[in-house]
Amino acid sequence: MEIKLAKTAGFCFGVERAMQQVYEQIAKGNKIYTYGPIIHNEEVVKDLKSRGVEVIHSDEELSEITEGTVIIRSHGVPKEICEKIERQGLTCLDATCPFVKKIHRIVSEESAKGRDIVIIGNDKHPEVEGIKGWCETPAVVVESEEEAEKYTTNNPKGVCIVSQTTFNYNKFKDLVEIFLKKGYSISTVNTICNATEERQTEAREIAKAADVMIVIGDRHSSNTGKLYEICLQECKNTHFIQTLDDLNLELPKSIPCVGITAGASTPKNIIEEVQNYVRVNF
Numbered sequence: 113m114e115i116k117l118a119k120t121a122g123f124c125f126g127v128e129r130a131m132q133q134v135y136e137q138i139a140k141g142n143k144i145y146t147y148g149p150i151i152h153n154e155e156v157v158k159d160l161k162s163r164g165v166e167v168i169h170s171d172e173e174l175s176e177i178t179e180g181t182v183i184i185r186s187h188g189v190p191k192e193i194c195e196k197i198e199r200q201g202l203t204c205l206d207a208t209c210p211f212v213k214k215i216h217r218i219v220s221e222e223s224a225k226g227r228d229i230v231i232i233g234n235d236k237h238p239e240v241e242g243i244k245g246w247c248e249t250p251a252v253v254v255e256s257e258e259e260a261e262k263y264t265t266n267n268p269k270g271v272c273i274v275s276q277t278t279f280n281y282n283k284f285k286d287l288v289e290i291f292l293k294k295g296y297s298i299s300t301v302n303t304i305c306n307a308t309e310e311r312q313t314e315a316r317e318i319a320k321a322a323d324v325m326i327v328i329g330d331r332h333s334s335n336t337g338k339l340y341e342i343c344l345q346e347c348k349n350t351h352f353i354q355t356l357d358d359l360n361l362e363l364p365k366s367i368p369c370v371g372i373t374a375g376a377s378t379p380k381n382i383i384e385e386v387q388n389y390v391r392v393n394f
């Protein structure tokens with residue numbers, strides 16, 4: 113039996129970098145907090161907790177902390193959170209992915225010039241919440257064609273459009289088209305990160321060729337959920353698991369090809385465990 117493991121499975125550049133920063137701090141023996149879970153993976157958060165890393169869930173919880181280092185998650189946070197951490201005399205270590213940081217810079221500069229900011233993305237996602245918090249003026253979040261159609265402004269300085277890093281490129285293009293027809297002065301910066309698209313394209317290719325497909329990731333991770341949907345379209349026998357314990361595969365011994373992929377927050381050791389299990393048992 114052949115096992116096709118996606119090359120893009122597991123930590124993306126931004127997540128890898130954030131995790132490295134956390135482990136460096138653990139090695140230094142500092143008291144560490146992360147603002148929000150550092151990445152969307154329960155197993156990782158549990159492991160970090162066992163090493164003394166605590167998660168701050170809210171502004172109120174942050175107010176009660178008087179010493180230590182607070183690490184900002186890879187998705188980023190609003191500017192005021194970073195300022196508050198420093199005001200409280202804590203050390204703020206920014207592990208925001210550089211691609212997200214770039215969006216913070218753009219919206220901060222463009223809104224300071226007086227332009228309206230439109231963020232194409234999901235208003236409830238922590239990354240978008242963070243981006244909004246770097247705008248000098250309130251930003252508008254647009255996710256659907258209806259929302260794009262409804263948008264109006266009388267700002268003579270025009271509009272700057274950015275995107276959530278994980279937004280679908282084709283959908284982004286369609287929404288930008290709607291804005292361009294409105295006749296406003298519009299500058300668009302495509303801030304979609306290629307890591308997501310590359311992972312999805314590879315997952316689709318592998319799922320097409322596989323008889324069984326395994327998608328590994330946290331059940332709350334939206335990028336893993338999306339991978340599962342894509343794989344399921346191509347391979348009816350697709351399984352979504354968080355760890356090896358969730359894998360209940362009853363396979364005939366003669367399955368020719370099993371494909372494996374994983375979300376951006378899935379650690380390598382979990383992927384390897386699953387891969388080894390499949391290799392030994394089927």
Ligand code: F3S
Pocket residue numbers: 124125126127186187209210211212277305306307308376
């Ligand atoms: Fe950064 Fe792209 Fe990952 S924006 S966190 S490298 S998906």
